[in-house]
Amino acid sequence: xxxxxxxxxxxxxxxxxxxxxxxxxxxxxxxxxxxxxxxxxxxxxxxxxxxxxxxxxxxxxxxxxxxxxxxxxxxxxxxxxxxxxxxxxxxxxxxxxxxxxxxxxxxxxxxxxxxxxxxxxxxxxxxxxxxxxxxxxxxxxxxxxxxxxxxxxxxxxxxxxxxxxxxxxxxxxxxxxxxxxxxxxxxxxxxxxxxxxxxxxxxxxxxxxxxxxxxxxxxxxxxxxxxxxxxxxxxxxxxxxxxxxxxxxxxxxxxxxxxxxxxxxxxxxxxxxxxxxxxxxxxxxxxxxxxxxxxxxxxxxxxxxxxxxxxxxxxxxxxxxxxxxxxxxxxxxxxxxxxxxxxxx
Numbered sequence: 001x002x003x004x005x006x007x008x009x010x011x012x013x014x015x016x017x018x019x020x021x022x023x024x025x026x027x028x029x030x031x032x033x034x035x036x037x038x039x040x041x042x043x044x045x046x047x048x049x050x051x052x053x054x055x056x057x058x059x060x061x062x063x064x065x066x067x068x069x070x071x072x073x074x075x076x077x078x079x080x081x082x083x084x085x086x087x088x089x090x091x092x093x094x095x096x097x098x099x100x101x102x103x104x105x106x107x108x109x110x111x112x113x114x115x116x117x118x119x120x121x122x123x124x125x126x127x128x129x130x131x132x133x134x135x136x137x138x139x140x141x142x143x144x145x146x147x148x149x150x151x152x153x154x155x156x157x158x159x160x161x162x163x164x165x166x167x168x169x170x171x172x173x174x175x176x177x178x179x180x181x182x183x184x185x186x187x188x189x190x191x192x193x194x195x196x197x198x199x200x201x202x203x204x205x206x207x208x209x210x211x212x213x214x215x216x217x218x219x220x221x222x223x224x225x226x227x228x229x230x231x232x233x234x235x236x237x238x239x240x241x242x243x244x245x246x247x248x249x250x251x252x253x254x255x256x257x258x259x260x261x262x263x264x265x266x267x268x269x270x271x272x273x274x275x276x277x278x279x280x281x282x283x284x285x286x287x288x289x290x291x292x293x294x295x296x297x298x299x300x301x302x303x304x305x306x307x308x309x310x311x312x313x314x315x316x317x318x319x320x321x322x323x324x325x326x327x328x329x330x331x332x333x334x335x336x337x338x339x340x341x342x343x344x345x
Contacts, residue, residue, distance in 0.1 A: 045308060049272040050098050050196055053120040054156065055189035056182055058105035061116045065107070068178045069114065069164050072107035081106035081115040082296070084163070086231065088247045090295060091303065091312040092267030096239045099267060100125075101193050112164040116179070117234075118186050121242075122157035125234065128241050134232035142172035149176060150234075151183045156190065158183035159234055198268030200309050200337070201244025208264055208311070208333040210341070214250045217332060218261050218324045226255040243268055260316035261324055264333070270310030277303055284327060286334035292326075302326035306334055 062076040079094040086093075097104040102119040119125060129135035141148045147162040160179055167175075205227045214223040226249045229236075239245045245266045252258035267273060279291030279301070289305040295314060300323050302313040313330050315323040 045196075047271045047275055047308070048196070050101060050269070051193040052098070052103050052118075053101040053190055053193050054118070054186035055191075056103065056118060056186045058103060060185070061103070061105040061118075061182060062107070064178050064182055065114055065116065068175050069112075069162060069167065072114065073109050073111060074107055074113075076105055076107040078103065078105055080104045080117065080235070081108070081113055081161075083108070083110060083113050086235070088229075088263065088265055089235075091301070091314075092245065092265045092270055092273070092310050093235075093239050095267055095270060095273045096235065096243055096245065098273075099245075099269065100238050100242045101195070108163075112166075114160065114162045114164070116158065116160045116182070118183065119157045119159075119234075119238065120155065120186075120190055122152060122155050125237050125242055126152075126157065129232065129234055129237040132232045132237065134234065134237060140172050140176045142167060142169050142175065144168050147172065147175055149179055151176070151180055153180070153183045153187040154190070156183055156187040157234070158186070196269040196308065198244075198309055199307060200266055200311075201268045203244075203246065203337070205246055205248035205264065208246075208248060208336060209250070209262070209329065210336075211250065213332050213336070214261055214329070217328045220252065220261065222252045223250050223261055224253050224258070225250055229255075259318060262316070262326075262329060263314040265312045265314075267310040269308045271305050271308045274303060274305045274310040279303060282327065284334060285331045286338060287330070290327075290330065299323070300326055302330050304330050304334065306337065 058076055058078045080089060080097070082090055097117045097119060100119060102117065104117045106113065106115040108114055126135050138152055139148070139150045145163065145165050145167060147160070147167055149160045151158045158179055162175070205225055211223040211225050215221055227247060229247060245268060246264070248264035249255060250262040251260045274289070277291050279293035282290050282292050284290040284304050287304045287306050291303045293301045295301050299317065300315045304311045304313065311333065313326045315326050317323045
C-alpha cells in the first residue's frame, strides 16, 4: 500500500550558559525589522499509477491464458480490449478497472483475442449492475470459437472473454479451472490501497459543456446532450458508478440517427494513463497538458489533463469531411469545470 510520507519538522534545542561571575547587563539594541516569510508554493501530488488491491498482475493473467489458449498474436496490454466492444471505450474508459483498484488485461487481434478483468469490492458493483439489469450471476459459457465467464470469489469478480477459433464447448471446464485459480489468488491477497483523489467523480455532463456551449462553438443551433445509454453490464457499472465517470454525447437531436458533434469521456485521477498517451502536445488554456491525435476511425481526438484528471474530447466528421475544432471546446470545458459557467448575458 502506498502511503503519503509525513515530514516531522523541528526539534527545540536548549542552549545552557553557566558561570561563577555575574555577567554585565547587555544594553538593549534595536531589533531588526521583521522580514516576511514567503508562502511556499504547494507541491503538486506526484503522478502515480493506482495500486491493485490484490497480488495478481497482468503477467500472471498472461501466463495462465497462454497455458489455456496458447500465446496471443500480440503483446499483452494492461487495458481493456477495443475489439468488438462499446464505441465509447477507447481512451479513458480502457483504464476503468485500474481506477477501481483492479486490473484489466487483453491481447490479440481480429483473428483471436482475449480480455480478463479482475475487480475488488465486487459486491457493490454486482448489486448496482443487478439493479440496472446488467448482472445475472456467475456463468461459464463456451461454444464454437468463444467463451464468456463471470466468476466470483469472496468479494472479487473476474470477467473474461475469449474469441478463438480453437475454443469450443468442451473447453469450458479447463478454462474455468484456470481462471478460478486467478480469482482465488486475488481474493486471498486482498489488501487496502490508497485511493487517489479526483475533482470530477459524479460531475454532470453539462458541468463540462452545455448544449448552448456546443451550439456556439460548433456553429450549430440544434445540439442535444445524451448521457444515458443502454447495454448495461459490469463495465458500464464500474465506469459510471464505481468511478463516477461520464459519457457525454452531443448530437443533433437523435443519439443514433442525428449528426454527431462531440463526445466527452473521462477518467478521474487518470493523469498516470494520460502521461503514456501518444499525440502532439498542444496548448489548451487552463489545462495542465493536452495532446492531439486521431482515433482508429479517423476522428480527431484531444486529450486534456486538468490536475490529476483526464478528459477526452472526440469530434466527428460530417458529410463534407469537416469536424468541430476541439481546442475551443476543451478550453470552455476546462473553464466551466475549474472556474464556473459564465452567466448568460
